[in-house]
Every structure is written in C-alpha cells, then in structure tokens.
Amino acid sequence: MPGSENDNTLKILVATDNHLGYGEKDQIRGNDSLVTFEEILENAKKHEVDFILLGGDLFHENKPPRRILHGCIALLRTYCMGEKPVQFEYLSDQSLDFKHCQFPTLNYEDPNLNISIPVFSIHGNHDDPTGQGNLCSLDLLHSAGLVNYFGKTTNLEKIEISPLLLQKGSTKLALYGMGSIRDERLHRMFVHKNVTMLRPREEKEDWFNLFVIHQNRSKHSATSHIPEQFLDDFLDLVIWGHEHECRIEPEWNGTQNFYVSQPGSSVATSLCEGEAGKKHVGLLQIRGKDFKMTKIPA
Template sequence: MSEISLDDEDTFKILIATDIHLGYLEKDAIRGNDTYDTLNEILECAKTNQADFILLGGDLFHENKPSRRCLHSCITMLRKYCMGDSPIHFNILSDQRVNFNTTQFPWVNYQDENLNISIPVFSVHGNHDDPTGVSLCALDLLSASGLINHFGHSQSVESIEISPILMQKGNTKLALYGLGSIPDERLYRMFVNNKVTMLRPKEDQDKWFNLFTIHQNRSKHGPTNYIPEQFLDDFLDLVVWGHEHECLITPTRNEQQLFYVTQPGSSVATSLSPGEAAKKHIGLLKVKGHKMNMQKIPLKTVRQFFIQDVVLADYEDLFTPDTPQVTKKVEDLCYAKVTEMLEQAERERLGCPLTPEKPLIRLRVDYSGGFETFSTSRFSQKFVDRVANPKDIIHFLRRREQKEDIKDEVTVDYGKLLKTSAVEGLRVEDLVKQYFEAAEQKGQLSLLTEQGMGKAIQEFVDKDEKDAIQELITYQLEKTQRHLQARGVTTEQDIDAEVRE
C-alpha cells in the first residue's frame, strides 16, 4: 500500500461500501430508520470527499422486492447527492454495450444527455437483491431511471466472461471488473472447470490498475460453499469482497496471488453475531497509476452493538448447579454483564450526536453442566427502555456432549454449539436436501433434482416468487418430454425405465 497524498488530475477517488441492506427492519419502532440514516451518511460522505464515483459491492437492498418506502427513500437520496452540475473527470474507454448489457440504455448514466450526474454509482447485485423471475432485480429499476450503473450481471449458467469497465483519469488507467452474486456451489464448479474468464485490454495490459468487485462467501461454509481467493486471477491489484459482514476494510495481501483484498463489511448489523460487532467503516480508495491508498472512514450513524460470552461453569466461586437459588444468581450475573455493556456504550457514545441512543446488546450464555435457563422475556423487561433489541438480549446455548470424559477443563467452541431457539442460519435448500436424503425410496425425486427443487423453494420462501415452483416443474416436464421424443420412447413402461435411468 502506497501513500497517495495528492488529489490531482491523475488520482481516482472511489468511495467503497458493501451490504447496506436498505430497508432492514424498516417496520421496527426503534431500528426502522437505521439503514436509511446510514445510506444518507455514505452518500453525503462521497459528496464531501468529492469522490469520482461510488462503488457498491452488492446487497444495497435487504429484500429482493423492496417496499415502496424503501425504493422511494433510495431514489430520493440518490437524486439528492448524485445528481448535479459538478463535472466528471474520468472517461470510459470500453464498449459500454458489453458492460451494461441488462438495460435498454447501454451507456454510463453520466453520459446520458437527459441526465445531470455529479457522482456516478456503480454496483453489482448481491444475494438479497439478485435477479429473479424475468431476470430483473431492484437495481435494474434504479438503472432504468438513470440513478445507478448496474454491472457484473452474468446471464449464463454454463460459463462466465467478465469484461471490465475501462476508465481513464489523466494518466491513470483503471479496469473495473464486477461479478454479481451467484450460488457459491455453482460458481465454485465453474472456476474448477475453467469456465470463468476475466478479459483484459488488448493494449498496454501492464498499465492498468485492475479492481474486482465480488459478492460471495469468502469464509468456508462447506466444501464448495465459498470462493477461495486463489481461484481469482493473479493480475488483479485489489479485490473488493462483498457479502461478508465483518468489517475488515484494511487491504490484506494474498501472498499466493499477490493481490490485495478489502472486505468493507456491512453498514448495519443484520444478525447478533460477533462479526457484526466490529466497528463499521466505509473506504475512500485513491488510485494513481499502480499505487493505491485506502482511507478508513468510520460510520457515525451506525447503532452500537456489544456482544459477550458467559460460560456458567467458569463461575464456580459464585455458584454451581446445586447452589440454592442458583437460577436467581445466574440471572443476577447476566444483569451485571448487560449493565456493564450498556455503561460502555454510553461512554463511547459521548460526543457522537449522530449515533443512535439505544445500543444492540447480546449476551450468549453457555449453561452446559446441569444449569437451568431463566425466563428471557421477564429478564428483557428490565432493559426495555435502554436497548434496541430487548426481546433477544439473552441467547442460551449448550456445548455438544463429548464422548470422552473431560475432567475439570471446560472448553467452548462457539462454532459447534447447539442452538436452543429456532435454527439459525439453516438455509431452505438445506432443509429440502435433508428431507429427501431421509425419505424412503418411494419418496425420492424422479424428474426434479434436489438442487433445483431447493432453489425453487428458496425463491418461493425468501423472495416471494410465487411462480418459482410451477416454473421449475413446467421447465423440467418440457425438458423430459423433448428427451423422450428424441429417444423415440412411447410406452408407459419404457418411459418409467428411461426416467429411472
């Protein structure tokens, strides 16, 4: 990382943010405005810093079909901060019909003679606001209205060609690559089969700064349910990784591929997990030639979030499962821990008028070893006026029982803990797969695949695509009919045999 102090005619200034999740909990009485306040801060920051453009790494919206309020607020803010008479200081050299191939207006919005754009916004889609149904997403609405430049949308499920947006400011040349969210298993398979190609400029390849925006799992969630960094081309200079919510915005070097990776993280906590507790930032990236510098900008409107783990077995000096009124003593300990976090929040909030008053608090209590739980609803009443999430302050969990006897030593791996409430993080397609794996032979699928059925049910449940299952069945029936006709199969017995094969 090189220091770039000059804001001259050769330096790109790019405001980078990912996972804004606009509209998250918008109906919540306390947290309903959080995402709107933070998007306003991000756009205002771009204007204050005179950014050349804004780069968003996916999941601008939390819902696949944002509410009217959500779309209205987003359009209002983009119009307020990104439209105006300020000149644009960079040019686009690539074929824009290739870069923006999902719109009837295949050119960057600031070159549209009917629009006055002062800060262009370039965005890939995420897994929350990805195209469904007729292959449209919420970003396409903003693109059609001239407010956002949606790029990185791959329309093929067999292979991907990523063509960069080639930009030049003064003597600095920037190649902006983007890939919107694709199911991790499918993209992993494409990389393994060499079906993902990143195109490069024909001339002066070594003179371009190569910037890639991706929205996929970075940490491993399964054998193929993530994208390893070494899959990416080694000619890249910087990768902006969306989807992961923990803020790790300082670029880290991949020693194998020799590029840097920045993970801006989300600008709102959408789950009460440790990764979300890291302080939220956006980045101001400066690029001059092949040199870059990332300035971390802390977000002031983000609601504070504090999380602690308590292992009751560690407090033998205070109580054991056999202590009289042990549940009351455990509750008192939890009360003291929550109060400590509230006091810390209050100290850190001093001098920060934009920070919301009520913080998010989560206390994860491991009650393994014979302890009993107490009423979390009664406990939450003590803090109902002081925290933003009174209903889920306490989260009880237990270690998996180990076969070996462990004496005196208590070790907790929070990645392997049993959940006591509704199953957290389990995907719809996982449930479908588990069902059919456990089903008897007569319950197995013949025409439909588990993967296809899982995907259709996920769209039906998560994205309100009411026709997803019917469309899958119709497609698979037509495909099977064409196959049978091509094989000349006509009798019912032969059809059954062909389907089983």
C-alpha cells in the same frame, strides 16, 4: 493533494451490503439503513469522489418495501445529481458493458441526465435478479438513470468478465464486477475453468485491476465459498462484498499477489461476533498502480 496529483488520482467511495430496509418495521431502528446510506452519500460528496462503488446487497430484500425503494431513489437523486462535472473518461464500449440493461448506457453520459457522482453497483444475493424478465431492484435504478448496474451474468454455463475501462489523467482502471451467483454453482464453474477474466489488449501492464465480488469468502463447507486462489493473479485489489464483518484494511494474499479488502456491511444486521465491531466504508484512492484505502466510520 496538489492539483496535478489530484488530476491523476481516482477517488472512489467503496461501500457494500447497505441492506436498505433491514429491520424496517422496527419502531426505533426502522430507518437506520437509510440514514446510514445518506451518511455514505454525504461522505462521497464531502470527499469529492469520482464515483461510488457498491459491492452488492444495496437492498435487504429482493422486493424492497415501497417506502425503502422510494427512500433510496430520493437519496440518489439528492446527492448524485448536480452540476459537478465527472472527471474521468470511459474507454470501453458501454453498449457491450451494459448490454444486459434496457438502456445500455452510462447515466452520466446521457444528455438527458445531470449526474455529479456516478454510482456503479453489482447485485448481491439479497437483491439478485429473479422472475419474469430476470430483473432486480438495480435494474429499476439503472433504467431510472440513478445507478450504473454492471456485472450481471446471463449465461450460467460460462462467464466471461470484461472490465469497464476508466481513465483519469495517467491512471487507468480496469473495473471487473460479478454479481452474486450461488456459491456451489460458481465454485464448480471455477473448477471447470468456465470463468474467464478478459484483459485490455493494449498496454496490459499499465492498468490497475480492481475486482468486486459478492460471495462467501469464509469457508462454510468445501464448495460453498470462493477461495481467493480461484481468482486471477493479475488482479491488484479485490473488494469482497457479502461478508458482513468489517475487514476493510487491505489484506495481502502472497500466493495470488493481490490485496483483498472486505468493507463489511454498513449497517449491523446481527449481533454476532464478526459484526459487533465498528462499521466502515472506504475512501479508495488509485494513482497509477498504487492505491490507498482510508477507513470512514459508517
């Protein structure tokens, strides 16, 4: 890509449902999830992405074994820190966007940290916040300065999602995220119009609107999934986490006028039909209002 195009293209490594720690007691496959995660980080480095976007369930368990948490920390420190400068600007208010975190700041803007590849992540249903302090493993990684944990909702009556606003050259990205919420509850909130997505006030039409969600997409019962029609039609692309089957090629929803990409789990967590296919992560390139998703085998 020529220099000027590169300057205006946001490159994002997209992965979801890494399920670190899946089958960790298995003598043979016990390290698979960490090995796969390392390959993903290698790819991010190789393709010189601007950032990594994770769609939830980074960990398989709410309280991952120490070996797994440590393995993840070691990998993030190895691959995501370094001299390479971060080449996009952050335009929204980090103190509001990360107000749910003890350090309401972006890791790569912290003068005490040297981040080369920022990681942005929402939580999934396996690694959701619980217990005293309502914390999850991503809170630990955020406070350690290794990830930027967004999309945590603290009000379960009414959700207002304001986007993280990023800009690289002429490309402007509004990044919306919503960590996993029990499907029935979220379904009800959508029906009662208690979920609102806020939009940037200025030059509304110039933004590429990307939403990352971690819910049931396939219809298990009437209310235990989130129909695509519930989502706002101003969105350009939805990254759908939680569903483990790889359907990463963006699928056009003609009613809503947006694309949906479902990367699927990066590690096989069952041998059911939907999961038997090849696993992929995605290299998402956004330029203006256009995007391209390239599959990378996981």
